[in-house]
Amino acid sequence: MAIKAVLVDMGGVILEMDNSRGFPFERLDFRGREALLHLIRHRGGHASLDDLERLVFEPWHLGYERRRETGKEEPWGPHLTRLRKKAGIRALNLTLLEAWFRPYGEQLVPIGGAVEALDSLRSSGFRLSLVSNVPLPGKLYCGVLRRHGILDWFQSLHFSYDAGSRKPSPAMLRSALGELGVRPTEAIMVGDRRPNDVAAGRAAGTATVWVRSDDGGGPAADYDVDSLAEVPGLLGS
Ligand SMILES: [Mg+2]
Incomplete structure:
Protein backbone atom coordinates (compact mmCIF):
# COMPACT_ATOMS: atom_id res chain seq x y z
CA MET A 1 0.00 0.00 0.00
CA ASP A 18 -16.54 5.05 27.42
CA ASN A 19 -17.09 5.38 23.73
CA SER A 20 -20.86 5.24 23.89
CA ARG A 21 -20.80 8.72 25.41
CA GLY A 22 -17.61 10.78 25.23
CA PHE A 23 -18.94 13.14 27.88
CA PRO A 24 -19.22 13.10 31.70
CA PHE A 25 -21.52 10.41 33.09
CA GLU A 26 -22.71 9.10 36.44
CA ARG A 27 -20.33 10.05 39.27
CA LEU A 28 -18.16 12.19 36.98
CA ASP A 29 -21.23 14.00 35.65
CA PHE A 30 -22.31 14.76 39.23
CA ARG A 31 -18.84 15.99 40.18
CA GLY A 32 -18.78 18.13 37.05
CA ARG A 33 -22.16 19.68 37.86
CA GLU A 34 -20.94 20.47 41.39
CA ALA A 35 -17.87 22.13 39.87
CA LEU A 36 -20.08 24.12 37.50
CA LEU A 37 -22.23 25.34 40.39
CA HIS A 38 -19.07 26.28 42.28
CA LEU A 39 -17.92 28.35 39.31
CA ILE A 40 -21.30 30.10 39.13
CA ARG A 41 -21.19 30.93 42.86
CA HIS A 42 -17.59 32.11 42.51
CA ARG A 43 -18.78 34.58 39.87
CA GLY A 44 -21.51 35.87 42.15
CA GLY A 45 -24.35 33.94 40.54
CA HIS A 46 -27.00 31.58 41.84
CA ALA A 47 -28.19 28.27 40.42
CA SER A 48 -29.16 24.85 41.74
CA LEU A 49 -28.61 21.28 40.58
CA ASP A 50 -32.25 21.33 39.52
CA ASP A 51 -31.63 24.44 37.40
CA LEU A 52 -28.72 22.71 35.66
CA GLU A 53 -30.83 19.68 34.83
CA ARG A 54 -33.90 21.65 33.72
CA LEU A 55 -32.18 24.44 31.80
CA VAL A 56 -29.13 22.70 30.39
CA PHE A 57 -28.72 18.95 30.58
CA GLU A 58 -32.25 17.70 29.99
CA PRO A 59 -32.83 19.81 26.85
CA TRP A 60 -29.27 19.15 25.63
CA HIS A 61 -29.78 15.38 25.95
CA LEU A 62 -32.97 15.58 23.89
CA GLY A 63 -31.02 17.22 21.09
CA TYR A 64 -28.08 14.85 21.54
CA GLU A 65 -30.36 11.88 20.92
CA ARG A 66 -31.23 13.37 17.51
CA ARG A 67 -27.61 13.72 16.36
CA ARG A 68 -27.74 10.77 13.96
CA GLU A 69 -30.81 12.19 12.23
CA THR A 70 -29.48 15.72 11.95
CA GLY A 71 -25.88 14.71 11.16
CA LYS A 72 -24.69 17.37 13.61
CA GLU A 73 -23.83 17.59 17.28
CA GLU A 74 -26.34 19.31 19.55
CA PRO A 75 -25.14 22.88 20.29
CA TRP A 76 -24.66 23.91 23.92
CA GLY A 77 -25.06 27.64 23.31
CA PRO A 78 -28.86 27.98 23.67
CA HIS A 79 -28.88 25.87 26.84
CA LEU A 80 -26.00 27.74 28.46
CA THR A 81 -27.61 31.06 27.57
CA ARG A 82 -30.65 30.03 29.63
CA LEU A 83 -28.37 29.07 32.51
CA ARG A 84 -26.44 32.36 32.42
CA LYS A 85 -29.71 34.28 32.44
CA LYS A 86 -31.05 32.35 35.45
CA ALA A 87 -27.73 32.48 37.31
CA GLY A 88 -27.11 36.13 36.53
CA ILE A 89 -23.51 35.65 35.45
CA ARG A 90 -21.31 36.34 32.45
CA ALA A 91 -19.08 33.49 31.35
CA LEU A 92 -17.96 31.97 28.08
CA ASN A 93 -19.63 28.74 26.96
CA LEU A 94 -16.23 27.06 26.94
CA THR A 95 -15.54 28.16 30.52
CA LEU A 96 -18.81 26.66 31.74
CA LEU A 97 -18.35 23.43 29.80
CA GLU A 98 -14.74 23.13 30.96
CA ALA A 99 -15.90 23.18 34.59
CA TRP A 100 -18.34 20.35 33.94
CA PHE A 101 -15.92 18.36 31.72
CA ARG A 102 -12.80 18.55 33.90
CA PRO A 103 -13.45 15.70 36.39
CA TYR A 104 -14.23 13.41 33.42
CA GLY A 105 -11.37 14.71 31.28
CA GLU A 106 -8.86 14.20 34.07
CA GLN A 107 -9.49 10.46 34.16
CA LEU A 108 -9.29 9.90 30.39
MG1 LIG B 1 -14.47 5.68 18.33
Whole structure:
Protein backbone atom coordinates (compact mmCIF):
# COMPACT_ATOMS: atom_id res chain seq x y z
CA MET A 1 0.00 0.00 0.00
CA ALA A 2 1.26 3.48 -0.88
CA ILE A 3 -0.22 4.94 2.26
CA LYS A 4 1.13 8.32 3.36
CA ALA A 5 -1.45 9.45 5.91
CA VAL A 6 -3.36 7.88 8.77
CA LEU A 7 -6.69 9.36 9.84
CA VAL A 8 -7.43 8.24 13.37
CA ASP A 9 -10.60 8.17 15.41
CA MET A 10 -10.16 9.14 19.09
CA GLY A 11 -12.65 7.37 21.38
CA GLY A 12 -12.06 3.63 21.61
CA VAL A 13 -8.91 3.86 19.46
CA ILE A 14 -6.59 6.38 21.18
CA LEU A 15 -8.45 7.20 24.38
CA GLU A 16 -10.41 4.92 26.67
CA MET A 17 -13.43 7.15 27.06
CA ASP A 18 -16.54 5.05 27.42
CA ASN A 19 -17.09 5.38 23.73
CA SER A 20 -20.86 5.24 23.89
CA ARG A 21 -20.80 8.72 25.41
CA GLY A 22 -17.61 10.78 25.23
CA PHE A 23 -18.94 13.14 27.88
CA PRO A 24 -19.22 13.10 31.70
CA PHE A 25 -21.52 10.41 33.09
CA GLU A 26 -22.71 9.10 36.44
CA ARG A 27 -20.33 10.05 39.27
CA LEU A 28 -18.16 12.19 36.98
CA ASP A 29 -21.23 14.00 35.65
CA PHE A 30 -22.31 14.76 39.23
CA ARG A 31 -18.84 15.99 40.18
CA GLY A 32 -18.78 18.13 37.05
CA ARG A 33 -22.16 19.68 37.86
CA GLU A 34 -20.94 20.47 41.39
CA ALA A 35 -17.87 22.13 39.87
CA LEU A 36 -20.08 24.12 37.50
CA LEU A 37 -22.23 25.34 40.39
CA HIS A 38 -19.07 26.28 42.28
CA LEU A 39 -17.92 28.35 39.31
CA ILE A 40 -21.30 30.10 39.13
CA ARG A 41 -21.19 30.93 42.86
CA HIS A 42 -17.59 32.11 42.51
CA ARG A 43 -18.78 34.58 39.87
CA GLY A 44 -21.51 35.87 42.15
CA GLY A 45 -24.35 33.94 40.54
CA HIS A 46 -27.00 31.58 41.84
CA ALA A 47 -28.19 28.27 40.42
CA SER A 48 -29.16 24.85 41.74
CA LEU A 49 -28.61 21.28 40.58
CA ASP A 50 -32.25 21.33 39.52
CA ASP A 51 -31.63 24.44 37.40
CA LEU A 52 -28.72 22.71 35.66
CA GLU A 53 -30.83 19.68 34.83
CA ARG A 54 -33.90 21.65 33.72
CA LEU A 55 -32.18 24.44 31.80
CA VAL A 56 -29.13 22.70 30.39
CA PHE A 57 -28.72 18.95 30.58
CA GLU A 58 -32.25 17.70 29.99
CA PRO A 59 -32.83 19.81 26.85
CA TRP A 60 -29.27 19.15 25.63
CA HIS A 61 -29.78 15.38 25.95
CA LEU A 62 -32.97 15.58 23.89
CA GLY A 63 -31.02 17.22 21.09
CA TYR A 64 -28.08 14.85 21.54
CA GLU A 65 -30.36 11.88 20.92
CA ARG A 66 -31.23 13.37 17.51
CA ARG A 67 -27.61 13.72 16.36
CA ARG A 68 -27.74 10.77 13.96
CA GLU A 69 -30.81 12.19 12.23
CA THR A 70 -29.48 15.72 11.95
CA GLY A 71 -25.88 14.71 11.16
CA LYS A 72 -24.69 17.37 13.61
CA GLU A 73 -23.83 17.59 17.28
CA GLU A 74 -26.34 19.31 19.55
CA PRO A 75 -25.14 22.88 20.29
CA TRP A 76 -24.66 23.91 23.92
CA GLY A 77 -25.06 27.64 23.31
CA PRO A 78 -28.86 27.98 23.67
CA HIS A 79 -28.88 25.87 26.84
CA LEU A 80 -26.00 27.74 28.46
CA THR A 81 -27.61 31.06 27.57
CA ARG A 82 -30.65 30.03 29.63
CA LEU A 83 -28.37 29.07 32.51
CA ARG A 84 -26.44 32.36 32.42
CA LYS A 85 -29.71 34.28 32.44
CA LYS A 86 -31.05 32.35 35.45
CA ALA A 87 -27.73 32.48 37.31
CA GLY A 88 -27.11 36.13 36.53
CA ILE A 89 -23.51 35.65 35.45
CA ARG A 90 -21.31 36.34 32.45
CA ALA A 91 -19.08 33.49 31.35
CA LEU A 92 -17.96 31.97 28.08
CA ASN A 93 -19.63 28.74 26.96
CA LEU A 94 -16.23 27.06 26.94
CA THR A 95 -15.54 28.16 30.52
CA LEU A 96 -18.81 26.66 31.74
CA LEU A 97 -18.35 23.43 29.80
CA GLU A 98 -14.74 23.13 30.96
CA ALA A 99 -15.90 23.18 34.59
CA TRP A 100 -18.34 20.35 33.94
CA PHE A 101 -15.92 18.36 31.72
CA ARG A 102 -12.80 18.55 33.90
CA PRO A 103 -13.45 15.70 36.39
CA TYR A 104 -14.23 13.41 33.42
CA GLY A 105 -11.37 14.71 31.28
CA GLU A 106 -8.86 14.20 34.07
CA GLN A 107 -9.49 10.46 34.16
CA LEU A 108 -9.29 9.90 30.39
CA VAL A 109 -6.23 7.84 29.53
CA PRO A 110 -4.73 6.41 26.34
CA ILE A 111 -5.52 2.82 25.44
CA GLY A 112 -2.56 0.49 25.95
CA GLY A 113 -0.11 0.68 23.05
CA ALA A 114 -1.87 3.60 21.34
CA VAL A 115 0.75 6.25 22.18
CA GLU A 116 3.58 3.97 21.06
CA ALA A 117 1.72 3.18 17.82
CA LEU A 118 1.20 6.87 16.99
CA ASP A 119 4.84 7.57 17.79
CA SER A 120 5.94 4.74 15.52
CA LEU A 121 3.73 5.97 12.66
CA ARG A 122 4.96 9.57 12.85
CA SER A 123 8.58 8.44 13.20
CA SER A 124 8.11 6.44 10.01
CA GLY A 125 6.93 9.57 8.21
CA PHE A 126 3.18 9.01 8.13
CA ARG A 127 1.10 12.17 8.40
CA LEU A 128 -1.52 11.96 11.12
CA SER A 129 -4.98 13.50 11.44
CA LEU A 130 -7.46 13.11 14.25
CA VAL A 131 -11.03 12.71 13.01
CA SER A 132 -13.46 12.39 15.89
CA ASN A 133 -17.19 12.56 16.61
CA VAL A 134 -17.51 14.44 19.89
CA PRO A 135 -20.47 16.10 21.65
CA LEU A 136 -18.40 18.98 23.06
CA PRO A 137 -15.93 21.56 21.70
CA GLY A 138 -12.70 19.98 20.49
CA LYS A 139 -10.64 22.23 22.75
CA LEU A 140 -11.73 20.18 25.75
CA TYR A 141 -10.35 16.97 24.22
CA CYS A 142 -7.23 18.78 23.00
CA GLY A 143 -6.46 19.44 26.67
CA VAL A 144 -6.54 15.71 27.34
CA LEU A 145 -4.34 14.89 24.32
CA ARG A 146 -1.88 17.62 25.33
CA ARG A 147 -1.66 16.22 28.86
CA HIS A 148 -0.67 12.87 27.41
CA GLY A 149 1.92 14.50 25.13
CA ILE A 150 0.35 13.49 21.82
CA LEU A 151 -1.58 16.57 20.66
CA ASP A 152 1.26 17.97 18.56
CA TRP A 153 1.70 14.71 16.69
CA PHE A 154 -1.39 15.43 14.61
CA GLN A 155 -1.01 17.68 11.57
CA SER A 156 -4.71 18.39 11.66
CA LEU A 157 -7.57 17.96 14.10
CA HIS A 158 -11.22 17.47 13.14
CA PHE A 159 -13.88 17.39 15.82
CA SER A 160 -17.51 16.99 14.77
CA TYR A 161 -18.78 19.53 17.29
CA ASP A 162 -16.66 22.25 15.67
CA ALA A 163 -16.84 20.92 12.11
CA GLY A 164 -20.65 20.97 11.96
CA SER A 165 -20.61 17.48 10.47
CA ARG A 166 -20.16 14.03 11.96
CA LYS A 167 -19.09 10.66 10.64
CA PRO A 168 -20.40 8.73 8.70
CA SER A 169 -20.36 11.88 6.55
CA PRO A 170 -16.99 11.99 4.78
CA ALA A 171 -16.77 15.79 5.22
CA MET A 172 -14.25 15.79 8.09
CA LEU A 173 -12.12 13.17 6.35
CA ARG A 174 -12.07 15.26 3.17
CA SER A 175 -10.94 18.28 5.20
CA ALA A 176 -8.20 16.16 6.75
CA LEU A 177 -7.03 14.91 3.34
CA GLY A 178 -6.96 18.49 2.09
CA GLU A 179 -4.92 19.71 5.05
CA LEU A 180 -2.49 16.82 4.78
CA GLY A 181 -2.21 17.25 1.02
CA VAL A 182 -2.83 13.59 0.19
CA ARG A 183 -5.22 11.80 -2.13
CA PRO A 184 -7.89 9.53 -0.62
CA THR A 185 -6.07 6.47 -1.97
CA GLU A 186 -2.96 7.54 -0.04
CA ALA A 187 -4.79 7.52 3.30
CA ILE A 188 -6.25 5.01 5.69
CA MET A 189 -9.01 5.63 8.23
CA VAL A 190 -8.75 3.80 11.55
CA GLY A 191 -11.80 3.62 13.81
CA ASP A 192 -13.73 1.36 16.15
CA ARG A 193 -17.22 1.97 14.77
CA ARG A 194 -17.98 0.43 11.43
CA PRO A 195 -21.22 2.40 10.91
CA ASN A 196 -19.35 5.67 11.47
CA ASP A 197 -15.62 5.26 10.85
CA VAL A 198 -15.51 2.59 8.18
CA ALA A 199 -18.54 4.04 6.39
CA ALA A 200 -16.94 7.52 6.40
CA GLY A 201 -13.64 6.13 5.13
CA ARG A 202 -15.34 4.29 2.30
CA ALA A 203 -17.36 7.39 1.39
CA ALA A 204 -14.17 9.48 1.33
CA GLY A 205 -12.35 6.86 -0.73
CA THR A 206 -9.68 5.94 1.81
CA ALA A 207 -8.61 2.48 2.88
CA THR A 208 -10.17 1.46 6.18
CA VAL A 209 -9.18 -0.30 9.38
CA TRP A 210 -11.74 -1.42 11.94
CA VAL A 211 -10.53 -1.70 15.51
CA ARG A 212 -12.77 -4.55 16.67
CA SER A 213 -15.52 -3.52 19.07
CA ASP A 214 -19.13 -4.41 19.71
CA ASP A 215 -20.11 -1.73 17.18
CA GLY A 216 -19.57 -3.78 14.05
CA GLY A 217 -22.88 -3.41 12.26
CA GLY A 218 -21.70 -1.18 9.42
CA PRO A 219 -19.75 -1.93 6.27
CA ALA A 220 -16.74 -4.25 6.41
CA ALA A 221 -13.28 -2.66 6.56
CA ASP A 222 -10.27 -3.52 4.43
CA TYR A 223 -8.49 -4.66 7.61
CA ASP A 224 -9.65 -5.68 11.08
CA VAL A 225 -7.32 -5.30 14.07
CA ASP A 226 -7.65 -5.62 17.83
CA SER A 227 -6.00 -2.27 18.56
CA LEU A 228 -4.12 0.69 17.09
CA ALA A 229 -0.93 -1.06 18.18
CA GLU A 230 -1.28 -3.38 15.17
CA VAL A 231 -1.50 -0.57 12.61
CA PRO A 232 2.22 0.29 12.28
CA GLY A 233 2.92 -3.36 11.44
CA LEU A 234 0.05 -3.37 8.95
CA LEU A 235 1.60 -0.35 7.18
CA GLY A 236 5.11 -1.76 7.33
CA SER A 237 6.20 0.90 9.81
MG1 LIG B 1 -14.47 5.68 18.33
